[in-house]
Amino acid sequence: MGTKEAKKGGKGIKVLLAVLVLAVLAAGGALLYNGHAVSPVDAGDTTPVIVEIPEGSYTASIADILQEAGVIRNTTIFRIQSKIRHKDGMYVAGTYEFNKAMSMTEIMDKIAAGDTTGLHFQILEGQTIDKVVDQLAEEGIIDEADFYHEVENGSFDYPFMSMLPAGPTRLEGFLYPDTYTLPLDATAHDVIDAMLQGFDNHMQEEGIYDAVKASGMDLYTVITKASIVQREAGNVDEMANVASVINNRLEISMPLQMDSIIAYIQKEDKIRATYSDIAVESDYNPYTNYGLPPGPICTPGVDAIKAVLSPADTDYLYFVASPEMDGTNRYSKTYEEFLKDKAEFDEAYEKYIQEHPDQE
Numbered sequence: 001m002g003t004k005e006a007k008k009g010g011k012g013i014k015v016l017l018a019v020l021v022l023a024v025l026a027a028g029g030a031l032l033y034n035g036h037a038v039s040p041v042d043a044g045d046t047t048p049v050i051v052e053i054p055e056g057s058y059t060a061s062i063a064d065i066l067q068e069a070g071v072i073r074n075t076t077i078f079r080i081q082s083k084i085r086h087k088d089g090m091y092v093a094g095t096y097e098f099n100k101a102m103s104m105t106e107i108m109d110k111i112a113a114g115d116t117t118g119l120h121f122q123i124l125e126g127q128t129i130d131k132v133v134d135q136l137a138e139e140g141i142i143d144e145a146d147f148y149h150e151v152e153n154g155s156f157d158y159p160f161m162s163m164l165p166a167g168p169t170r171l172e173g174f175l176y177p178d179t180y181t182l183p184l185d186a187t188a189h190d191v192i193d194a195m196l197q198g199f200d201n202h203m204q205e206e207g208i209y210d211a212v213k214a215s216g217m218d219l220y221t222v223i224t225k226a227s228i229v230q231r232e233a234g235n236v237d238e239m240a241n242v243a244s245v246i247n248n249r250l251e252i253s254m255p256l257q258m259d260s261i262i263a264y265i266q267k268e269d270k271i272r273a274t275y276s277d278i279a280v281e282s283d284y285n286p287y288t289n290y291g292l293p294p295g296p297i298c299t300p301g302v303d304a305i306k307a308v309l310s311p312a313d314t315d316y317l318y319f320v321a322s323p324e325m326d327g328t329n330r331y332s333k334t335y336e337e338f339l340k341d342k343a344e345f346d347e348a349y350e351k352y353i354q355e356h357p358d359q360e
Contacts, residue, residue, distance in 0.1 A: 037077040041070060042100040049100070050184060053111060055093040062091055062111065071098045071107060078104060087112045094118070095183050118181050123195065125177040125301035126230045129168075130267060132175055132299075136191065146188035154189050158200050159209075163220050165295065173223040173296025174199050206302050211309045224292050225308040226300035231260035232319075234327025239307035241331055244314040254317065256286040256293075264297035323348035 051069045053062055059082045063075035072078055081104060082088040092114035098107055119141050123132060129151060136142045152168050164170050176198035182190055203209050212219050225246055233239040249256055263269055265282045278285070284293040316331040318338035323345050330341040 037072075037074040038081060038104040039073075040101050040103050041073060045100040047099055049098045050117070051096045051098055052183065053091065053093045053096065057091070057093060059088050059091065066098075066107065069098070071100055071102065072104050078108070081105070082108065092116070094181065116181055118183050119186050119191070120179075120181050121191075122179045123175060123177045123299065125304070126298045127175075127177065128264065128267075128298050129172050129175065141186075142188045142191055147192070150188045150192050154192060156193055156196050158196055160200070160219055163218065169295055171196070173227050173299055175299050176202060177299050177301055178202075202302060206306075208302070208305055208309070211306075215309055220295070221292065222305060222308050223300065224296045226304040227296035227298045228256070228258060228260060228293075229307050230300040230304040231263070231298055232258055232329075233304070233307075234321065234329065236303045238327070238329050239304055240310065240312040241314060241316065241329065242319065243307045243311035245316050245319055245331070246308075247311055248315065248317055250291065252317075253290055255288075255290055258286050261286040261293055261297055264293075320345050325349070325352060 049069050049071055051065060051071070053065065057065070059079055060075070063072070063078040063082075066072045066078065067075050079088075082091075085105070085108065087108050091111045094114060094116035095118040096110060096115070097117035098110070102110075121136060121139060121141055123135075127135075133142070133144055133147050136147065137144045148168065151171050152166075160174065164174070171192065175192065175195040178195075178198045180191075180194050180198070182194055186194075208222075209219070212222050215222070225243065228246060229239050229242045233242045246256065246258075248254075259277075261284055262277050262280070265280055265284050266277055278287040281288075283289060284297070286293065314331070315333050317333060318335065318341075319329040319331045320338065320342045322328045322330050322341075325345075325348060330345075332338045332341060
């Protein structure tokens with residue numbers, strides 16, 4: 001090889017080496033930048049940052065929200081990492097608590113897992129408004145006075161609101177039993193609205209509104225009956241029979257005489273009502289009044305509502321808890337049969353109380 005060719009070859013190698021060096025530096029720079037981008041914005045700042053991810057948010061819009069909140073550095077890296085880590089399209093809407101000391105991957109994992117924050121509470125079937133208030137006030141979710149004010153006076157836009165009576169028990173039976181998560185700044189109005197929306201959603205999803213129309217009853221009557229079924233039936237299997245007893249008594253104008261209604265008046269959970277209990281003066285008293293009580297006595301679940309819409313076909317007029325006290329009832333057509341069943345329950349109950357005096 002001549003001198004000229006050697007010089008050209010050496011120059012070409014130098015250019016190639018230079019290009020390789022630049023490529024390595026660029027790749028290294030990209031890695032360093034990517035590593036910086038996914039690292040915490042401020043490793044020493046653990047101040048909570050509340051972020052709301054709306055329903056239907058795409059990865060790109062979530063990235064924008066997180067950058068605006070100051071908990072990630074770069075939206076492009078967030079989108080790229082979401083694809084690489086198979087999180088794209090897996091993010092869950094909700095209210096989240098982050099801080100600037102969290103890495104981008106920690107934030108991504110939290111949203112993908114639906115690890116939301118906010119006001120978490122569960123309303124159980126069979127609870128009254130008073131019980132709901134006691135629970136939510138104790139959990140620090142609502143102010144008692146604000147909640148009662150909204151129950152009686154709040155404006156809520158649902159089709160069933162027009163049939164509800166005025167007064168402090170207006171929403172009794174309609175605060176749907178479910179688990180809820182609301183933003184940390186939710187008001188008493190927001191909490192009630194979420195439960196009413198829960199009621200409306202489930203009535204639509206379960207076809208209850210259509211079934212009520214087909215039944216010939218109005219929704220308020222159905223919920224009132226269902227609330228009694230909810231409190232009187234020890235389990236779901238008993239509900240259709242309890243509903244049939246309610247209907248059979250109403251049909252012959254027989255007082256309902258059900259102690260769950262007495263318990264509602266007295267605001268006490270009692271297994272057996274006393275003579276003084278059943279002598280109380282109230283429009284709700286099922287011993288001194290005929291027909292249904294003026295309104296629901298608790299919030300029923302879907303099973304109790306369905307039982308009212310599809311009651312068992314029986315001739316039963318009476319029932320009492322079985323002496324096994326396992327949630328089942330004994331049903332009878334005559335008062336004599338009922339007295340026999342009741343005597344067996346009373347004996348079993350007295351024995352139970354002697355063994356568990358704290359349960360009375």
